[in-house]
Amino acid sequence: MKFRNFKMVDYVVYGSGCFDQLGEILAPRRKGDAPMIFFVDEYFQDKQAFLSRIPLQGKDKIVVIDVTYEPKTVTVDKIRDELQAEFGEVSGIIGIGGGSVMDMAKAVALMMTNPGSSADYQGWDLVKNPAVYKVGIPTISGTGAEVSRTCVLTGPTRKLGMNSDYTPFDQIVLDPALTKTVEVNQRFYTAMDCFIHCVESLTGTYLNAFSKSYGEKAQELCEEIFLDKDVWDDDSDEKLMMASYAGGMSIAYSQVGVAHAVSYGLAYLLGTKHGIGNCIVFDKLEEFYPDGVKKFKEMVKKHNIDIPQGITRGLTDEQFDTMINVSLGMAPLWENALGKDWKEIMTRERLRKLYERL
Ligand code: NAD
Ligand code: ZN
Known part of the structure; x- marks a missing residue:
């Protein structure tokens, strides 16, 4: 019998209001002027009080994620291509939202360093290179995507995750206060x-x-x-x-x-x-x-x-x-x-x- 030797999330911060520590958490992870990219659930796109708490610096960018559909491989590839065209390299990707946004953040972080289409990596242990630094910040609770070693994607032929040791987040920020507004x-x-x-x-x-x-x-x-x-x-x-x-x-x-x-x-x-x-x-x-x-x-x-x-x-x-x-x-x-x-x-x-x- 072979036992599963699984990779876990590296760092966890928990507590109501801990989101405000994000700036100091990210600081040592910044690589020169390569930006941090914040994927934000569309629910927050007009919530100025929340957006102003995102610790933007330099060329950092907020990307609003449309969650009408669950993450698709074509969308992952498109966002990756756009980020590479605009910035070349990024310091990290931070997913702020539900399972959809967290999975999108994991997938794009993996695809920043792996060639081809995310559809090529749907399966088990197909990912070749470590992802860029990635952070998961749930704003609705239940999926467990914050700790899992997969990111579920709908591809051309199947709905299947990119399961790998490179998939779990480097850091998660568990702030229950962020979930207050869920319907x-x-x-x-x-x-x-x-x-x-x-x-x-x-x-x-x-x-x-x-x-x-x-x-x-x-x-x-x-x-x-x-x-x-x-x-x-x-x-x-x-x-x-x-x-x-x-x-x-x-x-x-x-x-x-x-x-x-x-x-x-x-x-x-x-x-x-x-x-x-x-x-x-x-x-x-x-x-x-x-x-x-x-x-x-x-x-x-x-x-x-x-x-x-x-x-x-x-x-x-x-x-x-x-x-x-x-x-x-x-x-x-x-x-x-x-x-x-x-x-x-x-x-x-x-x-x-x-x-x-x-
Ligand atoms: P979701 O991410 O689609 O979000 C559901 C809705 O809640 C959206 O309309 C969103 O805008 C809204 N929302 C999120 N946070 C909010 C907030 N704070 N206030 C108000 N509205 C808010 O739903 P989900 O159930 O969290 O995630 C489902 C996805 O997770 C699926 O794509 C599924 O495949 C994936 N999933 C992944 C794993 C994994 O291990 N990777 C496990 C289970 C599910
Ligand atoms: Zn489930």
Whole structure:
């Protein structure tokens, strides 16, 4: 048996207001007059009070990231080309936003030093050269992208991450105060990405004590804030940020499962976003995750969250086949969820029935 020897984030700063330390954190990482490039979620583009806190110097630049679609390889390549044309070299890339912006920052940082298209590096350990310095600053909690060794990209033929030891951030800045403005439904969808990661990893066949310790803590924090507490306050934002961190750490040594495998098919065909897509699928997975789904439904009810229904109604056989192919292509997820014999358990017919219920 070979054990995974995984690379982690180098530096972590945590605490409400710690974003204001960013200037001093970046200072020793500046290389001459090569700029720091700040990728900022479009939500912040007109929030002057926030933008003025970004520690710009010299040729530093803010790039507003459109998050209408989840990151695509073509967009990653285009931003890389533009930055290289404008600056030649940069000192670093700082991603400020949700999973989309953090993944975009990781991907562009990798592509600044690796030739060709990001589509060439979708997979495991294909990246050849270390990235430029990169920092992740989540402004919405749940994906675990701040700690993971992947950045999920939609390419010409697949939705798959650039998984490598060069992918994790050099530094993350965990400031729960940045998440205050997230809309209630969106906050729930992204938080459930974390909750679902935990259920999938804790019930999976790949589980070990490392993964379990983090997964249990993350799930406990989610349940505390979404089930036990009656108001959402600063404490909730702080705990959700740590749940996301712990959930991401849990996945480092395990795998996700059925909800992710099925929601990848929705994302590929319909462009359904990751957080809401997972919720749409998980809502129908009581046969696989009875306890987790029961708790999920309680949280949905308590917070009056809207989970879309009937999104696959009217699709053609060909479209169902596309989703089934994408989903069944995620072998490690199915194996984690259902064991080595997963192909006998999750047949195409059974998966089609599941997609029809969404
Ligand atoms: P997101 O990044 O798409 O953001 C969701 C919405 O929240 C956007 O409309 C954004 O503008 C808004 N938003 C963000 N911060 C805000 C704030 N402080 N105030 C108000 N609005 C704010 O969503 P997400 O769920 O964080 O990330 C999903 C992405 O993460 C997907 O692309 C998915 O593939 C990826 N992902 C990556 C990993 C990984 O390990 N790399 C893991 C899970 C998911
Ligand atoms: Zn996820």
